[in-house]
Every structure is written in structure tokens, then in C-alpha cells.
Amino acid sequence: MSRLRLFQFAVVASVILLLEALCFAGFIDKVTMPPPHIIVRDFFRMILAGRYFGEIAKSLANVLLAFAAAYVFGVVSGTILHRYKTARDVLDPLFATYYAIPVFAFYPLFIVMFGLGDGPQLLIGFLLAVVAVIVTTLNGLDRLPSVLKKTARVNRLNPLQTALRITLPFCAPYLLTAAKLALAYAFIGVIGSEFIMARAGMGYEISYAYTNFDNATMYPLILLILLLSIAANSVLSHWERVLLARRGQK
Amino acid sequence: MQREAIAPFRNTVILIVGLFLFWELAYLIVGEVALRSPWETMQFLGKLMRTDDFWLHLADSLKAFAAALAIAVALGLLIGFALGLHRLSGDAMEPMLVALYSIPKITLYPIILLAFGIGISAKIAFGAIHGIIPVALFTLAAVRNIKPILIKTGRVLKLSPAVMVSAILFPAAVPEIFTGLRVGFSLTLIGTVLGEMFAAQRGLGYLLMNAISLYNIDLIMSVTFLLVLFAASVNTLLLIIDRRLHHG
Numbered sequence: 419m420s421r422l423r424l425f426q427f428a429v430v431a432s433v434i435l436l437l438e439a440l441c442f443a444g445f446i447d448k449v450t451m452p453p454p455h456i457i458v459r460d461f462f463r464m465i466l467a468g469r470y471f472g473e474i475a476k477s478l479a480n481v482l483l484a485f486a487a488a489y490v491f492g493v494v495s496g497t498i499l500h501r502y503k504t505a506r507d508v509l510d511p512l513f514a515t516y517y518a519i520p521v522f523a524f525y526p527l528f529i530v531m532f533g534l535g536d537g538p539q540l541l542i543g544f545l546l547a548v549v550a551v552i553v554t555t556l557n558g559l560d561r562l563p564s565v566l567k568k569t570a571r572v573n574r575l576n577p578l579q580t581a582l583r584i585t586l587p588f589c590a591p592y593l594l595t596a597a598k599l600a601l602a603y604a605f606i607g608v609i610g611s612e613f614i615m616a617r618a619g620m621g622y623e624i625s626y627a628y629t630n631f632d633n634a635t636m637y638p639l640i641l642l643i644l645l646l647s648i649a650a651n652s653v654l655s656h657w658e659r660v661l662l663a664r665r666g667q668k
Numbered sequence: 669m670q671r672e673a674i675a676p677f678r679n680t681v682i683l684i685v686g687l688f689l690f691w692e693l694a695y696l697i698v699g700e701v702a703l704r705s706p707w708e709t710m711q712f713l714g715k716l717m718r719t720d721d722f723w724l725h726l727a728d729s730l731k732a733f734a735a736a737l738a739i740a741v742a743l744g745l746l747i748g749f750a751l752g753l754h755r756l757s758g759d760a761m762e763p764m765l766v767a768l769y770s771i772p773k774i775t776l777y778p779i780i781l782l783a784f785g786i787g788i789s790a791k792i793a794f795g796a797i798h799g800i801i802p803v804a805l806f807t808l809a810a811v812r813n814i815k816p817i818l819i820k821t822g823r824v825l826k827l828s829p830a831v832m833v834s835a836i837l838f839p840a841a842v843p844e845i846f847t848g849l850r851v852g853f854s855l856t857l858i859g860t861v862l863g864e865m866f867a868a869q870r871g872l873g874y875l876l877m878n879a880i881s882l883y884n885i886d887l888i889m890s891v892t893f894l895l896v897l898f899a900a901s902v903n904t905l906l907l908i909i910d911r912r913l914h915h916g
Contacts, residue, residue: 526879
């Protein structure tokens with residue numbers, strides 16, 4: 419395990435050093451990209467000065483809102499759909515093709531329909547996230563062993579008890595996977611939409627800084643977004659592994 | 669037996685009819701202000717296809733997409749095979765690739781623009797970075813999951829490394845690799861269109877963004893419809909091949 423960490427650390431360190439060397443040698447000019455240590459310095463300056471705090475908060479609030487809506491809607495509709503086989507069979511080709519469709523292509527349409535506010539961004543985040551939640555929920559429910567269902571019947575549990583004592587604990591890892599995917603998709607949807615066209619938010623600030631050649635703002639903000647998404651992904655993946663390990667599945 | 673074979677086809681037809689009904693219904697509720705009916709959209713698409721300008725944009729998008737896909741597949745396979753064959757680097761790099769996969773890659777677009785300048789090469793690079801990681805991840809898993817007995821057989825037969833890859837590793841990993849190519853295809857397309865939406869002077873994505881400032885709903889709806897139609901039909905085709913490979 420520690421050998422693995424060492425290897426990963428070496429990979430990250432060599433990428434940073436390579437970039438630093440390329441910048442120093444002038445292969446990457448300053449207009450394209452400042453050297454990594456300058457980016458990190460600007461990053462801390464930005465954080466300590468509390469600059470863009472409002473923008474960051476706004477984007478993250480929208481991400482969480484899109485995530486929560488997609489998660490609740492996805493789990494509920496996945497559970498309902500699991501009971502109706504015909505409906506599920508009809509929707510199955512949609513689920514299989516869904517992530518091949520460029521959902522962002524709908525963004526212009528949503529702007530025309532709802533105006534250039536938070537609405538279209540939330541909708542894109544929601545649409546990107548919701549199907550992953552539905553599919554993962556269905557997948558978890560499919561795997562519920564029939565012996566557990568029988569146990570519930572033998573013990574005469576009512577539907578609520580069955581859900582709370584049997585189904586929910588069994589599906590917990592799947593619900594966690596669904597949360598991980600939904601959060602990543604909501605993040606991509608909201609930040610991506612802000613980026614394409616918006617009036618505020620982190621994505622908007624990056625594209626604004628790009629238009630103004632403001633690398634001292636652009637790179638720290640990009641770094642912040644990368645760190646946030648990687649951190650969220652790592653924490654949830656780690657938790658996922660812990661849950662699976664407890665079941666002896668990994 | 670025969671009814672089972674027909675069921676998926678029937679379901680797809682029901683789904684498509686349902687989606688069109690939903691679209692028509694949404695049009696009836698929202699109205700002419702922000703939507704067009706399916707029929708109007710297709711009529712406008714027909715009209716659009718008779719202009720030379722449209723074909724220039726389409727050709728530019730397709731060129732960028734094809735180049736991006738070629739790069740994504742070549743590099744993805746290379747990375748996937750290299751990491752799949754070497755245990756330690758595979759174990760170390762896989763979670764890092766997964767983390768990279770989850771970031772909103774669109775934030776990297778300004779960097780690519782600064783490096784390549786506005787034009788087709790930036791679009792190609794952006795499309796390619798979307799596609800490389802899934803192709804690499806699926807290939808890595810495919811190579812790693814090859815049954816050890818196959819590799820042992822190769823060793824017993826004293827196959828050279830080149831023959832080992834071409835006669836044993838590749839054929840055994842093909843179904844999984846194909847899944848990776850399917851996902852890579854979709855994501856490269858998404859990446860290319862996204863790149864065009866943010867900064868480009870040509871291509872379907874540019875056409876879409878331009879249509880917002882012109883408030884041209886006909887154009888928005890027909891280009892979106894065309895993109896969805898293309899992505900969905902190619903993916904369905906690839907999905908059918910994919911399932912055959914996995915069960916055949």
C-alpha cells in the first residue's frame with residue numbers, strides 16, 4: 419500500500435517538476451501558463467484575501483442543489499421503476515444511450531426557455547446526474563438476494579420495516595456510488611454551463627479571466643475546481659471501498 | 669424465442685414515439701416563444717441542409733471529431749495496455765485516472781486555447797482529452813482481467829511479446845476494449861461539441877452558440893436535434909455490436 423502511495427506521489431511530483439522545468443526553460447511562455455509555484459502562490463493569495471468567495475459559494479450552492487434534486491428524484495423514481503417491469507424495459511434503451519447524448523447541447527435551448535439565470539445551469543446539472551442515480555439504484559435493487567426478501571416475509575415485516583431493515587442497508591453501497599456519480603455530474607453540469615454562458619459563478623469567472631488574459635486569476639480558480647472535484651471523488655471512493663471491504667467484496 | 673428477439677426493438681419504438689409525444693406536448697404548453705414542434709424542427713433542418721454554410725460547419729465538426737477520436741483511441745489503447753501489463757503502475761494510476769475522469773474538463777479549455785490558439789487543433793485536443801481516459805480505463809481493466817491460463821498457455825508456447833499481444837491478449841480483451849471505445853466515442857463527441865460552444869469560429873457547437881445571440885430558435889432546435897440523433901443512433905449501433913461481442 420505504501421509503495422503504491424509512493425508511486426502516486428512520484429507521478430504527481432514529476433508532472434509538477436516537468437511543468438516547472440518547461441516554464442523555466444521557456445518552452446511554455448508566461449502568457450500561456452505561469453510556472454506551478456506561481457499558480458500556488460496566487461492560489462493562496464486568492465483564498466486568504468477571500469476573493470471570489472461569493473462566486474465560489476454561489477457555484478457550490480448550485481452544484482449541491484442540482485445534486486440533491488437529482489439524488490432524491492433518482493432514488494425515488496429508481497425505486498418506483500423497479501416495480502414496473504414494462505416501464506423499465508421501455509426506458510432501458512434511453513438509459514443505455516443517455517450518456518452518449520451531449521446534454522450541454524440543450525443549454526442554449528434552456529437559456530431561451532428560462533432566461534440566462536441559475537435555472538438552465540441547475541437543469542443541466544440535474545439532467546446529467548439523475549440518470550446515473552436511477553441506473554445505480556435499479557442495479558442495487560436487482561441484486562437484493564431473494565433469501566433476504568424471504569427472511570423479511572418469514573419475520574412478517576411490514577413494507578416500511580422491510581425497506582428500513584433489509585433493502586436500505588443492503589443497497590447502501592449502491593446509494594453511495596450513486597451519490598459519488600451524481601456529485602461529479604452535477605459539478606460538471608453546473609460549472610460547465612457557467613463556463614459556456616452565464617452572468618456569475620466560478621466557471622464564468624474563469625472564462626472572463628481567459629478573455630482578459632488574467633492568468634493570475636484564471637489558473638488559481640482552475641486549480642481550485644480541480645482540487646474540489648478530486649477531493650470529493652477521493653473521499654467518496656474511499657468510503658465506498660470501506661463499505662465494500664466490510665462486506666468482503668474487495 | 670422470437671418474441672424475445674422482437675421485444676427490445678418494440679421497446680425502442682415505444683420509447684421514440686413517447687419522446688416525440690413529450691416534445692410535442694412541451695411545445696403545446698410552452699408555445700412558439702421558446703420551442704418548435706418536431707415537425708417544424710425537421711422542416712427547418714431540411715431547409716438548413718440545403719445551405720452551403722451548414723455543410724462547412726458540419727465538415728469542420730466532423731473533421732475535428734474524427735481526428736480527436738483517432739488520437740483518443742490510439743493513446744487510450746497505448747496507456748491501457750501499458751498499465752494493464754504492469755501491475756504496480758496499473759494499481760497506482762487507476763485511481764488517479766478515475767479522479768481525472770471526474771473533473772469538469774471544460775475548465776481546462778482555456779489552457780488548451782492558450783496553448784493551441786483558437787482553431788481546429790484546440791478542438792481536437794479538447795475532444796481527445798475527453799476520450800483518452802475512458803478508453804485507457806476500460807483497456808486497463810480488460811487486460812488485467814484476462815484469464816491467467818491464457819497467458820500461461822502463451823508462455824508455454826514460447827510466443828514472442830508481439831505475438832502474445834496480437835494472438836492472445838488483444839483477442840481476449842476485445843469485448844471490454846470495445847465497451848471502452850463506445851464510451852470514448854460518445855465522450856469525444858461531447859468534448860468536441862463543448863469546445864466549439866465555448867470558443868470556435870466554425871462547427872456545429874459554434875452554430876448553436878451563435879443562434880442564442882440571434883435568438884434563432886429554429887436553428888437551436890434543429891442543430892440540437894441533429895446532434896442528439898447522431899449521438900443516439902451511433903451509440904445504439906455500437907451498443908448492439910458491444911452486446912454481441914460480450915455474449916457471442
